[in-house]
Amino acid sequence: MDVLSRHTPATNGTTTQVPTPVHRPRRLRISPAMRDLVRETRLTPAQLIAPIFVRHGHNLRNPIASMPGQYQMSPDQAAREARELAALGIRAVLLFGIPAHKDPCGSENADPAGIVPQAIQAIKAEVPGMVVISDMCFCEYTDHGHCGVLNTPTRDDFQPQLGEGYLLNDPTLALLAEASIVHARAGADIIAPSGMIDGMVAAIRSALDAAGLSHTAIMSYAAKYASGFYGPFRDAAESPPQFGDRSQYQMDPANAREALREVDLDVAEGADILMVKPALAYLDIIRQVRDRHTLPLAAYQVSGEYSMVKAAALQGWLDEQRIALEMLTAIRRAGADMIITYWAREAAEWLG
Template structure:
């Protein structure tokens, strides 16, 4: 005897399932109850751009909804992010003047250091103020370090600049610095400089596995990049996964308090492997191109925007990231609350 006799509509003796996973998908409440992965506003970090000399916020053409801020609009946006429940702010600056050494990066009155001080004064410890520690926004050649005579990026000379930049950012009041240039030894140089200057409480969020990605394109609009050529001699080859674990291990050994994989969506396998390999927090950066693709497709009616945003954030969290940098941070935090 079968558990369900055949009928005219089902002339075959098709066995019926004894286990039915669909039972737990029947209602929105059930799906929420059994969800394995949850994203909260506290997991999200909002990247923000401030541009020296602006009198009004300026839209970034390739990133709908993202602005280059004035100092005043930056403070206002920071307050709004805190009220939404965002876990942190990552600050980038666009200076009015650039030079070969990126001297604006270490100027206490420069665009980034004054903006960090503004945010710390505005929001205090209500959120985590982070600053990107790199020279690319400040150099007239657009590379992440100083150049040698042959035009290549001089790794060790760049470490000296990163050390000075770390101290300047710490003195401005940042809670975390984010060395992102992928120079060998950058975390040790930054940690050593911070400690020697008495800033032992300032943390290091290391961009440990940062790939030479096509998805960074719109970001260059956001920071008015001066880059010619590419960064493939120092950022990672997208073909390599095991190498990322080596980079991560080096950064942890050098004193990183947390590590980052960038970009996120094309490297979810690297996020997962990193999370399995380390005992420090793992961040992933949902970069400008990932943001722009969703916004562009949604504007054309090709995908459901809100569902796509939620799905991408959930996938990054599911892969193992406990911190997600995303341009949707404020919107998502409000929705999640």
């Protein structure tokens, strides 16, 4: 008799052979303790990075309508938030600044008294051990909402062939280098350039090293796509482009090989940590980058990924906790070592 078979009485009184499995994966799913014992992918608060939006003022905690549970905070409130996050086991925050004024070159980004340097210092004073990451871009600071210097007829280096409004790459690199030094001197542990400007990692690394800041790390938004998932963020950071979109410098969502080339370039330029953004719609890119490189890999679970689940949960259509943790686990399973997520606080509470 086949060893996979057993004699089983049939309904008509005769005996029939019914194949039964020897390999039973369900044995390892029989209880919560068993499932936890064999779990392949772990999610912990220490793997989460909490974004914080900071603006000038005192004791401000302004709700963001399109991102329930998220706020624009003054530096003192950002420091309080960091303390509470640390108590939950979260070890890193990512800062986005909303300036007091905007201009064509986003000058407040390089001001030592600007909003992000203020917030860095406040957080470091409150929670010295917190890893503070400074998002390094200009879209929040410029009056046009683009991520750097624009090609305009008023500039001495105007290039008619590029057309008015084109983002100028190399002049933007100079601004990124200047602002990165300011934020690092304020105490940022990591500079995170996010504009997809060619050569941004090399320019920032060179500037930091020349300024005696070689200990400051760079987390590069190495593969950042021109995504429709960013909508709520632009409300939160008050940074929508005043014309056009950012497709001339952020990546085409259809391209995967190009993402690997972008990542390779940032590795060669000295990035310490790589990032893929967004996360959920780009799990394949996360996996390909993980398989290709050994550097730590971050993934950014962006505002649209957060807000769409929040909205459905508020309608009673989804179990928010279950969905959020499932999404975060999927991002880790794809290969991310750390996740930037607006669920950081809630996820840490759920996991605790």
